[in-house]
Amino acid sequence: xxxxxxxxxxxxTIRQARxxxxxxxxxxxxxxxxxxxxxxxxxxxxxxxxxxxxxxxxIRDVLQIKLNLEMSTSKDIVEIALDAKxxxxxxxPEKREELTTEGGLDVKNNQQELSEIILKLKxxxxxxxxxxxxxxxxxxxxxxxxxxxxxxxxxxxxxLFKNSTNxxxxxxxxxxxxxxxxxxxxxxxxILNAGHGLDYDxxxxxxxxxxxxxxNIGFAIIARAVFEGLENAVKNMKELINR
Ligand code: PXP
Numbered sequence: 621x622x623x624x625x626x627x628x629x630x631x632x633t634i635r636q637a638r639x640x641x642x643x644x645x646x647x648x649x650x651x652x653x654x655x656x657x658x659x660x661x662x663x664x665x666x667x668x669x670x671x672x673x674x675x676x677x678x679i680r681d682v683l684q685i686k687l688n689l690e691m692s693t694s695k696d697i698v699e700i701a702l703d704a705k706x707x708x709x710x711x712x713p714e715k716r717e718e719l720t721t722e723g724g725l726d727v728k729n730n731q732q733e734l735s736e737i738i739l740k741l742k743x744x745x746x747x748x749x750x751x752x753x754x755x756x757x758x759x760x761x762x763x764x765x766x767x768x769x770x771x772x773x774x775x776x777x778x779x780l781f782k783n784s785t786n787x788x789x790x791x792x793x794x795x796x797x798x799x800x801x802x803x804x805x806x807x808x809x810x811i812l813n814a815g816h817g818l819d820y821d822x823x824x825x826x827x828x829x830x831x832x833x834x835x836n837i838g839f840a841i842i843a844r845a846v847f848e849g850l851e852n853a854v855k856n857m858k859e860l861i862n863r
Contacts, residue, residue: 622827622861623658625688625815626854627838632662632670645671648850649679655854659686659707661836666694667716676704688836690721690751693737701741708747710771710813710836711737720839721816724753724773727761735765742766749813754794754801762810769811771836772801774826778817795825806831820844820860827861835861 631648635641649660660683662671680687689706691697692714701709711734712721727734727750738748749769752758753776762770777798780791798814805812814826815836823835837857844853 622832623834624656624854624858624861625659625661625686625813625834625836626652626657626841626857627661627663627690627815627836628652628842629663629670629838630842632672632675636670645675646678646682649683651850652854653683653685655851656858657685657854658834659688659836661688661690661710661838663690663712663721664697664700666692666697666714673700676700676706680704680706688749690836693733698737698740701746702744705744705746708749708769709741710749710751712751721751721773722775724755724758725750727752727758727765727767731761731765738766742768747811749811751815754798756801756804759801759805759808759810762805763808767810769813769833770805771813771815772798772805773816774798774814774818774822775816777826778819778822781822798826799829802829802832820857823857823861827863 628645628648631643631645635643664671664676687706688708689701690710690712711725713725741748747768749771750762750767751771754772759770777794780787780794784791802812811833812831813834818835818837819840841853841857
């Protein structure tokens, strides 16, 4: 069974567009839970463009499934994570000008800083994942600094999938890169997760990767919810990834 973490950032994006108190991210989290999601993922960005500090606490207080907090390594965000104690965090790189997380974390060149943060989080009983490109060196470094899990960045794969008729060979190359990285991560004893850009079509080849533990999917589910409702959108994805 591949677990489904539903990223509900874009429920907050809608709310923040009008600085209203609805739609409620807490209600959204509970609908996802009822629909069979295994976890809720939220990204508390440094610019607070969608999820706000109080959302982290409010969702944590009602959720019975896992809460996964995506976050940068900035000091004040790490402080909030240590205080709110989500079940897990996923460390991601963050740039103000990006629309969404663009690349994986450069674990290899930031081992000292990252290992100190990981140690603090793990000492607070928080499981730590790092969001990395499907790259053997980055996964080796993730293992060396004590991460519990890696979340493989599937963004490049998802972009190639959109134009797969023109890009068939490059798409296959990227898929092999993800497969090889997955095998290596599992061999190292890391929990294997994947996310970014996954949707109802392109997730199928990624579902076939042995020992895949969890997908974190946001945009595709929230976009489908506009027409089908959130509960159906989550149920359909959960069913699809375990078919
Ligand atoms: N995983 C990580 C680490 C992310 O940063 C994001 C985007 O917030 C996702 C998964 C979900 O990506 P998408 O919204 O494209 O499904």
